[in-house]
Amino acid sequence: MDRLIRGRVWKFGDNVDTDVITPTKYLSLPLEEMKNHTLEPINPRFAKEVQPGDIVVGGKNFGCGSSRETAVTALKALKIGAVVAESFARIFFRNAIAQGVPILTCPEAPQYFEAGDEAEVDIKKATLKNINQDHLIQGIALAPDMLAIVEKGGILSLLKEKLRGS
Amino acid sequence: MGMTLAEKILAKASGRDQVRPGEFITAKIDLAMCHEGLGMGVSDGFRGAGAKRVWDAGKVVCLLDHYVPAPTVKTAEMHKQIREDIRDFGIEHYYGESEGVCHQVLVEKGHVLPGRLIVGTDSHTPTYGALGAAGTGIGFSEMAYVLATGELWFRVPETIKFEIAGALSPLVMAKDVILAIAGRYGAEAAQYKSVEFTGPAVEKMSVASRMTMSNMSAEIGAKFGFVAPDETTITFLKGITEQPFTPLKADADALYEQTYSIEVTDLEPQVAIPYSVDNVKPISELEDVVINQAVVGSCTNGRLEDLQVAADILRGRVVHPAVRLLVVPASKTVYRNAMERGLLNVFLAANAIICNPSCGPCFGQHMGQLASGEVCVASINRNFKGRMGSDEARVYLASPATVAASAIEGKIVDPRKYA
Numbered sequence: 001m002d003r004l005i006r007g008r009v010w011k012f013g014d015n016v017d018t019d020v021i022t023p024t025k026y027l028s029l030p031l032e033e034m035k036n037h038t039l040e041p042i043n044p045r046f047a048k049e050v051q052p053g054d055i056v057v058g059g060k061n062f063g064c065g066s067s068r069e070t071a072v073t074a075l076k077a078l079k080i081g082a083v084v085a086e087s088f089a090r091i092f093f094r095n096a097i098a099q100g101v102p103i104l105t106c107p108e109a110p111q112y113f114e115a116g117d118e119a120e121v122d123i124k125k126a127t128l129k130n131i132n133q134d135h136l137i138q139g140i141a142l143a144p145d146m147l148a149i150v151e152k153g154g155i156l157s158l159l160k161e162k163l164r165g166s
Numbered sequence: 167m168g169m170t171l172a173e174k175i176l177a178k179a180s181g182r183d184q185v186r187p188g189e190f191i192t193a194k195i196d197l198a199m200c201h202e203g204l205g206m207g208v209s210d211g212f213r214g215a216g217a218k219r220v221w222d223a224g225k226v227v228c229l230l231d232h233y234v235p236a237p238t239v240k241t242a243e244m245h246k247q248i249r250e251d252i253r254d255f256g257i258e259h260y261y262g263e264s265e266g267v268c269h270q271v272l273v274e275k276g277h278v279l280p281g282r283l284i285v286g287t288d289s290h291t292p293t294y295g296a297l298g299a300a301g302t303g304i305g306f307s308e309m310a311y312v313l314a315t316g317e318l319w320f321r322v323p324e325t326i327k328f329e330i331a332g333a334l335s336p337l338v339m340a341k342d343v344i345l346a347i348a349g350r351y352g353a354e355a356a357q358y359k360s361v362e363f364t365g366p367a368v369e370k371m372s373v374a375s376r377m378t379m380s381n382m383s384a385e386i387g388a389k390f391g392f393v394a395p396d397e398t399t400i401t402f403l404k405g406i407t408e409q410p411f412t413p414l415k416a417d418a419d420a421l422y423e424q425t426y427s428i429e430v431t432d433l434e435p436q437v438a439i440p441y442s443v444d445n446v447k448p449i450s451e452l453e454d455v456v457i458n459q460a461v462v463g464s465c466t467n468g469r470l471e472d473l474q475v476a477a478d479i480l481r482g483r484v485v486h487p488a489v490r491l492l493v494v495p496a497s498k499t500v501y502r503n504a505m506e507r508g509l510l511n512v513f514l515a516a517n518a519i520i521c522n523p524s525c526g527p528c529f530g531q532h533m534g535q536l537a538s539g540e541v542c543v544a545s546i547n548r549n550f551k552g553r554m555g556s557d558e559a560r561v562y563l564a565s566p567a568t569v570a571a572s573a574i575e576g577k578i579v580d581p582r583k584y585a
Contacts, residue, residue, distance in 0.1 A: 015353055015442055019550040023557070024530040028240060041551055061354045061387065065550060066289045066529070069207055069305035090358045090389055091289055095305035143190045145319055155311045159215040163314065 004122055005081040005102055006131070007053035010046055011115040012039070016058050017065035018092065022074045034070065035077040052079035055119045059085065059110050063092020072099050082121040084109050084128055084139070097146050100154035104128060106139030123150065168417025170325035171392045172360035175300040175414060179283040180320075187324040187423070196282040198312050200228045201268045203287030205244040209251045211310030219256045221316035227259040227277055228252055232525045234263035237532055255313070266497030266523030269293040269381065269465040273373075274499050276407030280395040281414045285312055290465050290547065292383050295361075296376035297403065298395035298413055303384070323360045323389050324423035325416075330365040332431030336585040339475070340375035341467055341545065341565035343367065343428070344382040345436035349446025351426065357387035359423065362416060367430050368393055373402045374469040381466045382547055385443040435580055437543075438563035441551045449580045455562060459542040460485075460573035461554075462566045463494025463521070464528045467545035470503050476570035477509040479584045480516040486576030491518040491569075492534045494526035518573075530554045536561070543572045 016039075026037045038047045056075065062085035063071055072095040075083060082102040086109060096103040102123045109128055113119060118131035126141035142150065152158050169177065169184065177185045179193035198220075200208055220226050228248070236242035245263070252260045265271045269290055272278050280298035284291065287309050294301030304318070312318050328347060334340075347355070361383045368376065376393045383391025393399075395413035403411065435449040462468070462476045473495060485491045493513050495501040501523050504510055513520055519534075527534030528546040535555030536542055542554055542561045549561040562578060571581035 017550045019530070019548075019552055023552050025552065027531065028238075041557055061357065064353060064387070065548065069307060072305070087354065087357060089387060091303050091305060093358075094308060098305055098307040098311075143321070145190050149319075155307050156211050156215045159211075159217065159311050159314055163216045 003124065004120055005053065005055070006118070006120045007055045007081040008051065009055050009057050009113050009115060009117045009119050010050065011113060012042065012056065012058045014059035015061045015064055016042065018063060018068050018071040019065055021063065021071040022068060027070060031073060031077050035074045038074040038078060047078065050078050050080070053081040055081050055121060056083045057085065057109050057113050058083070060087050062088050064089035069095045072096050072101055076101050082123065084121065086110050097149050098155040100150050100152065100157070102150060104139045106137060108137045112137055123147070167421065168419035170360060170416045170420040170422065171298065171362055171394060171414060172300060172323055172325055172390050174416070175281055175283055176320060176322050178281065185322045187322050189322045191320055191322060192317050193283055193320050194317050195285055195312050196225065197277055197284040198226045198309065199268055199272060199284065199286035199291065200309060201288060202230055202232045202244065202248070203306050203309065204228055204251060205248040207306030208287060208309045208313065211307050212255070212313055215310065215314065217314035220313045223256045223258040225316070226257045226313060227272060228257055229261035229265055229268055229271060230263040231267045232529060233532055234522065234524045264498060266495065266500065267465045267468065267525055270469065270496035270500065273297065273377070274406060274497055276409060279403065279409060279411040280399065281412050285309070285318065290381050290384050292388055292391040293377050293381040293465060295380040295383065295390050295392040296373060297399055298392060300390045302389050323358055325360040325362060326356050327362045327364060327422045327425040329425060329427045330363060330367040330430055331427065332367055332429045333370065334367060334430055334433065335582065337475070337567045337581045338433055338435055339565040339567055340371055340378040342433055342436045343430055344379050345438055345446050345563065346433060347428065348382070348386050348438065348444045349436065351386065353386060353442060353444040355386040356383065358389055359387070360390040360392065361388040362392045362394065364394065369396065372471060373398060374471045377469070378466055385547055435565060435568045435582070437568065437578060438549055440549050440560040440562065443549060443563065449568065452578060455541060455578040457489055457543050457572055457577060458540040459534065459536060460489055460491045460569045461494065461527055461534065461542060461544035461546060462569050463492065463496065463526045464546040465496060466547040467566050468494055468496030468500065470500050472545060472566040473500065473504045473509050474507070476566045477512040479567060479570040479581060480574065481512050483516060483574050485517045485573045488576050489573050491516070491573040492521055492527060493518050494521040495523045497523050527554050543569050543578050545569050
């Protein structure tokens with residue numbers, strides 16, 4: 001994982017649920033096709049135009065709803081640099097860590113970012129910078145155990161290591 | 167300093183005397199539950215990491231409930247693979263596709279006991295809190311890790327208490343209480359927190375009603391949704407299992423982040439309007455909503471008492487000709503009991519469609535899907551955009567009583583006139 005993640009911001013509102021991130025009707029498609037419908041119900045342009053390293057900035061309760069891990073898998077397959085939100089739903093938050101996707105809770109994020117802004121995320125320091133406005137805000141740092149899982153690339157890499165060691 | 171139920175169970179599971187909110191711990195898992203999630207990522211993660219057998223054959227329960235019977239060849243292939251994985255991984259408790267919805271089945275089969283730490287590949291795993299167990303949903307990668315190691319990291323959550331006073335009027339149900347809570351305090355009221363439901367109204371509730379409350383605690387963000395074990399819990403459990411258990415309770419001096427008090431004596435039936443669970447109105451304030459479909463069922467409200475309430479309203483009446491009423495018992499046991507009580511005859515006479523015990527149309531991939539522009543009132547747990555079929559359909563959440571009364575009239579109505 002790079003220490004600094006820099007990308008263009010895609011902004012979303014409050015209560016973006018997992019049924020919206022990966023709509024049910026596409027769940028049976030292979031990941032390579034399913035990812036092209038990510039967040040389609042609320043922003044049909046997103047999956048078509050998103051670039052590797054881009055940063056998703058959500059409002060409150062991002063990722064609420066079901067435990068479907070596809071919500072994180074799809075964002076990861078689109079090579080999102082980081083997911084930042086004012087607050088996250090618990091299972092989405094856990095799933096992001098479990099898959100090694102950089103995730104940052106940053107209560108002030110929505111007020112300092114607009115769609116298309118250039119952002120820089122430092123997961124270790126839990127900071128978020130708006131490059132356009134040269135403004136730095138502080139998020140809530142991941143606990144060391146969680147950060148370690150993200151840095152290893154996810155909980156299954158950790159498991160692989162564990163099983164190899166035993 | 168005392169501990170809340172969440173703190174007590176996490177302390178026990180991590181081998182500590184005490185834990186505090188905000189701490190990170192590694193806990194031993196008492197029970198892991200997988201539904202089709204096993205075939206949708208858990209097995210791949212498990213095998214991919216080099217794991218061969220589950221950490222404890224007796225502590226894993228698997229079944230199929232979301233896509234049963236298999237609607238497509240692709241799903242049938244997934245189910246077939248799951249059956250092979252069950253054998254390969256050495257999983258003892260496998261219930262197949264005939265028993266019903268995971269949360270109902272696990273409770274009925276005696277897997278859910280007070281004080282247990284239970285993880286499931288389903289967001290409504292907090293349902294087990296109704297029996298004083300710490301149940302919580304996890305993703306597929308984390309489940310693969312749990313199946314191999316029997317442990318997982320947790321953040322000890324803060325706890326919020328809901329003190330629910332008063333007595334519910336006839337045909338006002340636990341579902342109305344939890345919808346009122348979601349409406350009043352919002353979908354994030356308990357984000358990443360543990361919830362304890364207490365007070366006279368909860369003490370009077372059956373285990374089935376408590377399961378509705380705990381189930382829907384997931385919809386206000388809760389990690390756990392407890393009702394502390396009492397006489398009702400113990401009597402219920404003695405009826406289904408001989409296993410010993412210790413009914414843990416929160417200490418009197420436990421620290422709560424917040425306590426909310428709610429009085430339900432005058433509570434009227436509640437409805438959650440699309441597209442969020444906290445967009446709730448009392449039924450008297452709802453404008454006329456004409457419906458195409460009505461659903462009684464799901465892990466939220468597919469139990470015997472739910473079917474009984476619906477049948478009592480439907481007895482001697484028929485469903486409105488423009489409405490399809492689907493009744494989905496939450497389990498085979500519920501189905502059989504409903505049959506023995508004569509409820510199925512009532513549903514058939516009313517022109518309802520009785521579906522096999524399963525998740526039914528609730529999660530939008532199997533039977534009973536909605537076309538664009540259609541409206542459904544359902545006793546389920548979510549009304550997100552596209553939840554039950556078309557993105558252009560609308561799902562309203564309500565109690566089984568409200569669903570049954572609405573099915574008769576063809577629009578969402580107050581069920582209390584049928585009391």
